[in-house]
Amino acid sequence: MNIEEYKKIKSGLPAGVSLIAVSKTKPEEDIQMLYDVGQRIFGENKAQEMKLKHEHLPQDIQWHFIGHLQSNKIKYIAPYVALIHSIDSYDLLKEVNKQGVKCGRVLNCLLQFHVAQEETKFGFSLEECEDMLKNADFDNLQNINIVGVMGMASNTDNRVQVREEFRKLHDYFVLLKDNYFSGRQDFKELSMGMSGDYPIAIEEGSTLVRIGSAIFGERNYAKVND
Ligand SMILES: *Cc1c(COP(=O)(O)O)cnc(C)c1O
Numbered sequence: 345m346n347i348e349e350y351k352k353i354k355s356g357l358p359a360g361v362s363l364i365a366v367s368k369t370k371p372e373e374d375i376q377m378l379y380d381v382g383q384r385i386f387g388e389n390k391a392q393e394m395k396l397k398h399e400h401l402p403q404d405i406q407w408h409f410i411g412h413l414q415s416n417k418i419k420y421i422a423p424y425v426a427l428i429h430s431i432d433s434y435d436l437l438k439e440v441n442k443q444g445v446k447c448g449r450v451l452n453c454l455l456q457f458h459v460a461q462e463e464t465k466f467g468f469s470l471e472e473c474e475d476m477l478k479n480a481d482f483d484n485l486q487n488i489n490i491v492g493v494m495g496m497a498s499n500t501d502n503r504v505q506v507r508e509e510f511r512k513l514h515d516y517f518v519l520l521k522d523n524y525f526s527g528r529q530d531f532k533e534l535s536m537g538m539s540g541d542y543p544i545a546i547e548e549g550s551t552l553v554r555i556g557s558a559i560f561g562e563r564n565y566a567k568v569n570d
Contacts, residue, residue: 345374345377345378345559345560345561346558346559346560346561347377347378347381349558349559350365350378350381350383350559351381353542353555353558353559354382354383357546357553358546360551361546361550361551361552361553362385362551362552362553363383363385363553363555364385364386364387364408364410364535364552364553364554364555365378365383365385365386365387365555365556365559365560366386366387366388366389366410366538366554366555366556366559366560367386367387367388367397367556367560368387368388368389368390368393368410368411368556368563369393369563369564370556370560370563372397372400372401374560375397375401375405376401376402378559379401379402379405384404384405384406385405385406385408385426386405386406386407386408387407387408387409387410387429387554387556388407388408388409388410388411389409389410389411389412390411391409391413391414391417391418391420391421392417392420394407394409394420394421394425395420395421398424406426406427407421407424407425407426408425408426408427408428408429408554409421409425409427409428409429409430410429410430410494410554411430412430412432412466413428413430413431413436413440415435415436415439418439418440418442418443419443419446422440422443422444422446422447422449422451423447423449425451426452427452427453427454427491427533428440428451428452428453428454429454429456429494429535429554430454430456430466430494431453431454431455431456431490432455432456432466432467432468433468433476434476434480437453437480437485437488438485440453440488441485441486441487441488442487444487444488445486445487449487450486450487450488450489451487451488451489452488452489452491453488453489453490453491454490454491454492454493454494454533454535455468455473455490455492455493455494455520456468456493456494456495457469457470457473457493457494457495457513457516458495459495459496459497459509459510459512459513459516460495460496460497460498460499460509461498461500461505461509462498462499467495467496470516470519473516473520474524477520477524489530490525490531491530491531491532491533492517492531492532492533492534492535492551493513493516493517493520493533493534493535494534494535494536494552495509495510495513495535495536496536496538497509497510497536497541497544497545499540503541503544506541506544507544507547507548510536510537510541510544510545510548510549510550511548513534513536513548514534514548514549517534517549532551533551533552534549534550534551534552535550535551535552535554536548536550536552536553537550537553537554537555538553538554538555538556539555539556539557539558539559542555
């Protein structure tokens with residue numbers, strides 16, 4: 345846990361860029377400590393873990409879900425989640441809408457794109473996403489609100505490649521905004537940038553940076569079970 349680094353990162357962000365403190369795998373005490381110095385937006389990638397943290401911690405925390413979301417777990421986050429970053433299929437969007445109906449909320453969502461070279465990362469291709477936007481009957485989905493896009497760059501030291509991937513995501517954002525969300529004021533979020541690459545992401549137009557290890561320290565996955 346590095347509060348000084350947090351303050352440095354936070355004060356260095358340009359206007360219009362929000363910091364999501366990615367607290368996955370980290371104890372509630374760490375989140376409370378960051379809350380006490382003013383942080384209000386936290387990111388988690390496991391639904392049940394987020395539910396418990398939400399129950400135990402201050403109720404004005406805005407919880408962002410940033411991980412791969414399984415349909416049967418949406419119910420753990422729907423009543424309070426502030427933004428779901430990881431919509432990668434129309435089926436998932438329909439399920440999120442269903443849970444939104446159940447708890448009487450309109451759930452804010454981002455469309456996640458695969459822009460990295462790695463095989464393992466989730467997300468739409470541009471083609472898949474446009475197919476969905478052209479064909480799907482969005483008017484039936486009254487309880488979701490798509491407010492932008494999200495993506496992850498490749499995990500590489502090649503900064504030129506990382507920049508190209510962020511630029512691609514920015515291009516997708518502009519294309520979708522112009523062609524499918526024009527006139528929609530709330531389609532405005534571009535979620536990109538993590539501890540190792542967020543300065544590049546900001547240069548390429550990010551509005552939401554998701555920073556974990558630079559603030560909380562390295563994660564120890566061995567202790568986690570889900
Ligand atoms: C874990 C995670 C982050 C934060 O990564 P760090 O390198 O620790 O900053 C950001 N985005 C997503 C989707 C993540 O899963």
